[in-house]
Amino acid sequence: MRRKKGTLLPLETSILQCGIDLAVRGAPFFHGFMIAKEIRDREDAKLLTAHGTLYKALDRLQTSGLLESDWEDPLVAAQEGRPRRRFYHVTAAGEAALVRSLDAVPAQASQRQIPGMAAL
Amino acid sequence: MSAPLWFATALTRSWTATYTRGLPAGQRSERCDEIDCDLWEHQRLADFEREPINGTAAAILLRFALGIPADVIWRMEAGSTARSGKGTTLNDTPIMRIGFLVAMLPLVALVANGIGIVLGGGEFDSRTEQIMWGLSFALMPLIAALGLWLCATRPKLGLGLVVSGTLISALLMYWMAFITVPIGLVIIGFAIKRSGLSIWPFNGPRPSATGVA
Numbered sequence: 001m002r003r004k005k006g007t008l009l010p011l012e013t014s015i016l017q018c019g020i021d022l023a024v025r026g027a028p029f030f031h032g033f034m035i036a037k038e039i040r041d042r043e044d045a046k047l048l049t050a051h052g053t054l055y056k057a058l059d060r061l062q063t064s065g066l067l068e069s070d071w072e073d074p075l076v077a078a079q080e081g082r083p084r085r086r087f088y089h090v091t092a093a094g095e096a097a098l099v100r101s102l103d104a105v106p107a108q109a110s111q112r113q114i115p116g117m118a119a120l
Numbered sequence: 121m122s123a124p125l126w127f128a129t130a131l132t133r134s135w136t137a138t139y140t141r142g143l144p145a146g147q148r149s150e151r152c153d154e155i156d157c158d159l160w161e162h163q164r165l166a167d168f169e170r171e172p173i174n175g176t177a178a179a180i181l182l183r184f185a186l187g188i189p190a191d192v193i194w195r196m197e198a199g200s201t202a203r204s205g206k207g208t209t210l211n212d213t214p215i216m217r218i219g220f221l222v223a224m225l226p227l228v229a230l231v232a233n234g235i236g237i238v239l240g241g242g243e244f245d246s247r248t249e250q251i252m253w254g255l256s257f258a259l260m261p262l263i264a265a266l267g268l269w270l271c272a273t274r275p276k277l278g279l280g281l282v283v284s285g286t287l288i289s290a291l292l293m294y295w296m297a298f299i300t301v302p303i304g305l306v307i308i309g310f311a312i313k314r315s316g317l318s319i320w321p322f323n324g325p326r327p328s329a330t331g332v333a
Contacts, residue, residue, distance in 0.1 A: 033161035052187025
């Protein structure tokens, strides 16, 4: 999808919103499935975001500097008998981009529930 | 693990392994690990919520299928950034990429047609005959598609597969030769262009292993 530089796609906005919301609730780091579930719950959707769509958006947000990520220590994952997780968190630039994005669409923004934004 | 769940996760993993081929090892393993983790978390949540296994398998399959276009676009972008030097299809110029997808379409349609016959489509005297024809219909375009994919990295082998696959497919469907032969020739022409070989495949040198992204 072609878009203006600096604008966010709806999924990117959702990821940033959910990431900030999770941070406010004490979980600043999230992995891919966690954010997919959060988006589904928030938007009351029936389906989780598709793999390709989700990880492409996460990759794009990270490339833009709106998210940062770190891989979990493989030993921790091995001890718990599961694959290692990649933990993302929203950067200050990500928070600012979200605010700008919502400001650009005031009508929609006023309709959205953004629990985390008040705490920023 | 139940069969549907195994199938859904295996398909997703195989697809991830396929579309990340040709990327730098680190980038490839990161994407594969991330998908692995996602699948694991999905199953764990489903267990926790006591979701029916078939429902979980269907959800995973749906997430996989709906994400394919984004995966392909991501791979094209990643390929042009990484310039892995392996000459994968996705490192070609935009026109070649579009050409590749267009050339793949009839081949994929023929493979789907063959699978449909194997699964019970069409009228045949016996089930064995049906399976034999179905497999033949599916296998030849599959070989051509594989050849088309390989043309960028192994031009002679790729071109050989494309030529044999398309010609045998055209022969198998001789009653549609007025359609299959021209389409086959166009695909072969594109394969020659894609392979970077001169008109006759066993002559001129290949100018460049990788396309210009």
